[in-house]
Amino acid sequence: MAVTPKIAPSMLSSDFANLASEAHRMINYGADWLHMDIMDGHFVPNLTMGAPIIESLRKHTKAYLDCHLMVTNPLDYVESLGKAGASGFTFHVEASKDNWKELIQNIKSQGMKPGVAINPGTSVEEVYPLVESENPVEMVLVMTVEPGFGGQKFMPDMMEKVRILRKKYPSLDIEVDGGLGPSTIDAAASAGANCIVAGSSVFGAPEPAQVISLLRNSVEKAQ
């Protein structure tokens, strides 16, 4: 398989008042990406951060900022996030039924990598047109919890979606998000996920570097 592991600590579990030092800490511990959860209080019942925070953080780090947009109108965020220095822009398929082609085009024009996320209740077939389009998304994020909050329990039933996607698209980046940690990573890695978001299991660990390395080893071993 041509895909490489990307371990992405979710900054949702960090100390927001010290975001830059938390970001440096995670990169020094071996993280590949920093996962930034952008929530609008409408698509999900929680409000987190937006372009101003991404812009502030970008001044302190060159790290890949993997932005996960849990918002009702993702198109409204593309230009501001692109200018703020976001690296990846992953929108939800549930929020882009009518405009995903325009979204992908605009995300790429802003120099960001487009991805599409699917909620637990959404069937995997819904992302096929976006992956098979002439101008495709470059990552699929399979939610393994209901979006909105960190610290929830991993939903193993979602691994069937990952298995189907990996079989269909051998070189696609497939990300899993929600409840990933030492006790759940093997299920995700063996199903074919290569981009691993982990918030509470990394930030809550006495030795976050060990957890990051364990997550990476599991993905490498499964390939």
Ligand SMILES: O=C(CO)[C@H](O)[C@H](O)COP(=O)(O)O
């Ligand atoms: O998108 C998210 C929530 O909607 C977060 O990225 C996710 O929940 C990470 O946190 P944890 O690893 O603690 O589950």
Ligand SMILES: [Fe+2]
């Ligand atoms: Fe997320």
